[in-house]
Amino acid sequence: MTSAPYKLYLPQEELPQAWYNLRADMPVKPAPLLNPQTKQPLSRDEMTPVFVEATVDQELDDNKAYFDIPGPVMDYYRTFRPSPLCRAYALEKELDTPAKIYYKFEGNNTSGSHKLNSAAAVAYYAKQQGLDGLATETGAGQWGTALSMASAFFGLDLRVFMVKLSAEQKPYRRAVMETYGATVTASPSITTEIGRSILAKDPDCKGSLGCAISEAIEYALTQNKTRYALGSMLNSVLLHQSVIGLESRQAMEMLGETPDIVIGCAGGGSNLGGLICAYMRDKLQGKPAPRFIAVEPENCPSLTRGRFAYDYGDTGHMTPLVKMYTLGGDFMPPSDHAGGLRYHGMSPIVSQLYYDGYLDEARAVAQSRVFEAACRFARVETILPAPESAHAICAAIDEAIRCRESGQSKTILFGLTGTGNYDLAAYSSYKAGTMIDNRPSDELIGQGLATLPSMD
Amino acid sequence: MTSAPYKLYLPQEELPQAWYNLRADMPVKPAPLLNPQTKQPLSRDEMTPVFVEATVDQELDDNKAYFDIPGPVMDYYRTFRPSPLCRAYALEKELDTPAKIYYKFEGNNTSGSHKLNSAAAVAYYAKQQGLDGLATETGAGQWGTALSMASAFFGLDLRVFMVKLSAEQKPYRRAVMETYGATVTASPSITTEIGRSILAKDPDCKGSLGCAISEAIEYALTQNKTRYALGSMLNSVLLHQSVIGLESRQAMEMLGETPDIVIGCAGGGSNLGGLICAYMRDKLQGKPAPRFIAVEPENCPSLTRGRFAYDYGDTGHMTPLVKMYTLGGDFMPPSDHAGGLRYHGMSPIVSQLYYDGYLDEARAVAQSRVFEAACRFARVETILPAPESAHAICAAIDEAIRCRESGQSKTILFGLTGTGNYDLAAYSSYKAGTMIDNRPSDELIGQGLATLPSMD
Numbered sequence: 001m002t003s004a005p006y007k008l009y010l011p012q013e014e015l016p017q018a019w020y021n022l023r024a025d026m027p028v029k030p031a032p033l034l035n036p037q038t039k040q041p042l043s044r045d046e047m048t049p050v051f052v053e054a055t056v057d058q059e060l061d062d063n064k065a066y067f068d069i070p071g072p073v074m075d076y077y078r079t080f081r082p083s084p085l086c087r088a089y090a091l092e093k094e095l096d097t098p099a100k101i102y103y104k105f106e107g108n109n110t111s112g113s114h115k116l117n118s119a120a121a122v123a124y125y126a127k128q129q130g131l132d133g134l135a136t137e138t139g140a141g142q143w144g145t146a147l148s149m150a151s152a153f154f155g156l157d158l159r160v161f162m163v164k165l166s167a168e169q170k171p172y173r174r175a176v177m178e179t180y181g182a183t184v185t186a187s188p189s190i191t192t193e194i195g196r197s198i199l200a201k202d203p204d205c206k207g208s209l210g211c212a213i214s215e216a217i218e219y220a221l222t223q224n225k226t227r228y229a230l231g232s233m234l235n236s237v238l239l240h241q242s243v244i245g246l247e248s249r250q251a252m253e254m255l256g257e258t259p260d261i262v263i264g265c266a267g268g269g270s271n272l273g274g275l276i277c278a279y280m281r282d283k284l285q286g287k288p289a290p291r292f293i294a295v296e297p298e299n300c301p302s303l304t305r306g307r308f309a310y311d312y313g314d315t316g317h318m319t320p321l322v323k324m325y326t327l328g329g330d331f332m333p334p335s336d337h338a339g340g341l342r343y344h345g346m347s348p349i350v351s352q353l354y355y356d357g358y359l360d361e362a363r364a365v366a367q368s369r370v371f372e373a374a375c376r377f378a379r380v381e382t383i384l385p386a387p388e389s390a391h392a393i394c395a396a397i398d399e400a401i402r403c404r405e406s407g408q409s410k411t412i413l414f415g416l417t418g419t420g421n422y423d424l425a426a427y428s429s430y431k432a433g434t435m436i437d438n439r440p441s442d443e444l445i446g447q448g449l450a451t452l453p454s455m456d
Numbered sequence: 457m458t459s460a461p462y463k464l465y466l467p468q469e470e471l472p473q474a475w476y477n478l479r480a481d482m483p484v485k486p487a488p489l490l491n492p493q494t495k496q497p498l499s500r501d502e503m504t505p506v507f508v509e510a511t512v513d514q515e516l517d518d519n520k521a522y523f524d525i526p527g528p529v530m531d532y533y534r535t536f537r538p539s540p541l542c543r544a545y546a547l548e549k550e551l552d553t554p555a556k557i558y559y560k561f562e563g564n565n566t567s568g569s570h571k572l573n574s575a576a577a578v579a580y581y582a583k584q585q586g587l588d589g590l591a592t593e594t595g596a597g598q599w600g601t602a603l604s605m606a607s608a609f610f611g612l613d614l615r616v617f618m619v620k621l622s623a624e625q626k627p628y629r630r631a632v633m634e635t636y637g638a639t640v641t642a643s644p645s646i647t648t649e650i651g652r653s654i655l656a657k658d659p660d661c662k663g664s665l666g667c668a669i670s671e672a673i674e675y676a677l678t679q680n681k682t683r684y685a686l687g688s689m690l691n692s693v694l695l696h697q698s699v700i701g702l703e704s705r706q707a708m709e710m711l712g713e714t715p716d717i718v719i720g721c722a723g724g725g726s727n728l729g730g731l732i733c734a735y736m737r738d739k740l741q742g743k744p745a746p747r748f749i750a751v752e753p754e755n756c757p758s759l760t761r762g763r764f765a766y767d768y769g770d771t772g773h774m775t776p777l778v779k780m781y782t783l784g785g786d787f788m789p790p791s792d793h794a795g796g797l798r799y800h801g802m803s804p805i806v807s808q809l810y811y812d813g814y815l816d817e818a819r820a821v822a823q824s825r826v827f828e829a830a831c832r833f834a835r836v837e838t839i840l841p842a843p844e845s846a847h848a849i850c851a852a853i854d855e856a857i858r859c860r861e862s863g864q865s866k867t868i869l870f871g872l873t874g875t876g877n878y879d880l881a882a883y884s885s886y887k888a889g890t891m892i893d894n895r896p897s898d899e900l901i902g903q904g905l906a907t908l909p910s911m912d
Binding site for chain 2 (some may be wrong): 005006007009011012013075076078079080086089090108109110112117149152153171172175176178179180181182375378379380381382383384419421423424427428430
């Protein structure tokens with residue numbers, strides 16, 4: 001075995017041509033989405049007024065293992081994929097660890113993240129369906145940027161509701177979306193009924209993903225030939241993100257490597273689900289598999305302190321009921337700088353895998369530790385990571401240090417979902433020593449969980 | 457010949473192991489740097505108090521064709537190189553052109569540009585020499601970011617004088633340099649004598665590269681174990697940037713392609729010199745070669761409206777005299793958004809090649825046309841380009857449209873030097889229709905040229 005290159009790009013002809021649907025191999029399928037009124041599983045006809053049709057079909061299909069990636073989506077993918085599998089030689093040296101550290105880097109595109117993988121699919125299918133436009137929410141701004149890019153490419157209008165905290169922290173995120181032709185509204189806004197009602201209660205509300213989702217759905221439902229698109233959480237989004245894991249595994253195999261540990265950050269779960277899918281398939285099929293670790297922010301700890309229950313996906317109760325780990329749709333996470341992880345719930349697939357013990361571990365980390373890891377990584381590996389991605393870096397560094405202490409040479413693979421080019425206000429705050437860790441009290445968590453809907 | 461992939465990354469083992477020195481093949485060498493007092497060629501001993509020693513040796517060597525890239529620099533390169541050679545299928549389709557358009561994309565690193573190629577070398581050599589730190593200037597912020605990253609990696613202090621206009625337009629550029637540990641000062645500043653004297657004349661001065669260079673040199677000379685590093689212009693910088701052209705040619709050859717036209721944006725000339733070097737070698741050796749086009753901003757047109765003469769490299773007359781195309785060291789370009797091209801002079805190598813007819817053409821373009829091209833490119837090719845790079849895009853689109861009109865299928869290669877992630881204020885201005893084209897009057901150009909030093 002020759003030593004791994006610093007960056008391995010799969011040859012274009014070896015790119016995955018189909019998305020992998022983890023559910024096909026899960027012994028217990030994720031629970032279905034429910035109509036909140038009837039508490040019955042949502043039908044296709046109930047979903048298509050809100051979501052793009054082809055994605056609804058993907059959402060509802062628990063059995064089909066592979067979905068062909070449409071040609072125009074493959075063509076678009078090829079403008080920014082494959083993403084590199086990187087060997088972190090410099091970080092290994094910095095940590096003086098016997099561990100081998102690999103990361104799959106999804107930030108080499110203008111959206112700066114993996115979100116473009118799903119945005120490309122949704123925008124393509126929307127155009128195919130003859131729609132005029134899409135509406136969506138964005139937290140950190142990466143999903144909104146990705147959908148702006150894909151909407152511009154396929155020729156669709158786009159309205160983005162951006163979590164107000166992020167819109168204030170990242171004015172240039174907003175500008176890049178507008179450059180690609182999107183209309184951006186800070187959420188909560190006076191554009192929607194739900195936004196107005198939230199602002200009536202708390203005029204200074206900085207928003208949350210849950211709240212921005214409500215506004216985007218309301219907006220889509222009130223426009224002509226417009227549908228809502230969600231950038232995480234959904235089964236169909238995890239399906240699109242499977243390219244991360246499929247490519248990762250192919251590249252690792254080219255190097256003759258098998259990871260002992262796979263680490264992903266977890267907000268809504270789209271990156272994590274995508275990253276782990278190819279190795280998780282082994283585990284679901286009873287074969288040897290790596291240890292899977294999900295890393296979430298201490299201030300929004302859905303897996304580690306939430307409850308596995310049916311809940312709304314949003315604050316305004318516009319969404320179906322979703323069986324997932326949740327902190328309650330009304331949970332408003334304390335301020336922090338990982339806007340993309342400020343979500344009260346978790347993908348039903350990831351939730352079910354965690355509940356059933358296939359996802360081995362979830363851990364929550366404080367943001368000052370996350371930024372410490374981010375700066376350490378940036379200095380030696382040259383990439384300035386997104387705060388979201390740095391959650392995975394933090395855990396990878398911890399695991400590598402554990403290897404140094406135990407003398408074990410483990411192979412670690414983590415997902416570097418994106419770049420921090422729009423997160424400089426956060427980095428400045430960390431450098432200036434003004435960053436505060438905000439662990440929610442048990443009381444605050446309890447308040448959120450108390451709002452879970454009754455399932456009687 | 458199979459069709460080219462969208463992105464071609466050279467295998468790591470095929471990366472160039474040596475830099476190519478264009479001067480070795482030039483029939484007329486660039487004129488030597490002169491001591492402004494004596495008007496005699498500058499000696500090594502006169503240069504080493506200002507510049508890092510190893511780079512001085514590279515600067516003065518007109519004959520050695522190849523310089524081995526030191527191992528630690530190669531290791532650092534491998535964290536962000538190779539850069540991809542991209543086939544612009546989507547742009548070709550958008551333009552409905554029979555031309556084949558390729559671009560070498562240097563923006564896939566946190567500095568967002570090709571500048572890291574030279575920063576890595578300078579920082580490594582500085583550390584080898586036992587220095588404590590470096591001082592430099594930055595315009596658009598890309599060089600400053602690159603040198604911040606390389607200085608952090610190799611363990612050096614860094615002071616960056618940033619053109620005030622850019623510092624104001626791009627607060628997050630400053631923050632990313634600070635994140636990597638640099639100290640950033642907006643120029644002109646009260647830190648240096650030269651800065652104070654410029655501010656005394658014009659308290660509202662927005663600065664220029666020439667002025668920031670003066671401040672950085674003065675600062676370096678007044679500190680212990682500190683040297684000045686310049687990110688463009690110098691022979692040694694073009695040497696380091698040769699990796700762009702060497703990789704481009706290798707990748708084109710793997711595809712069985714030979715460009716008919718090679719297009720680069722031109723500020724100080726480092727990208728252009730690097731990009732064209734491998735094909736220019738053919739031309740210098742009398743072999744068939746593509747047509748070379750340099751693209752500069754209309755508001756700072758050193759090649760198209762400047763004079764080929766000895767001039768200072770800076771505003772404060774701290775530098776040696778340089779034989780180059782220049783608008784005069786006191787020329788203050790009208791405001792625009794391509795800070796990286798706001799420089800009154802041009803690399804001596806590029807200047808000599810242009811004067812001797814090896815560089816076929818220089819053209820100046822207005823910034824509104826540049827941003828129009830940038831947005832068109834971004835929409836279909838997914839990458840948001842730096843305004844500097846978009847000068848090359850603009851010319852490439854013009855050439856491709858010419859091919860459509862003539863029915864000729866030419867092969868075009870252009871350099872996409874970097875990303876516009878920190879240029880959103882400029883994009884917003886373009887989108888809002890508030891961007892102004894600022895072609896300097898003949899009178900203003902004449903005033904600049906009138907300040908050229910007498911060579912009697």
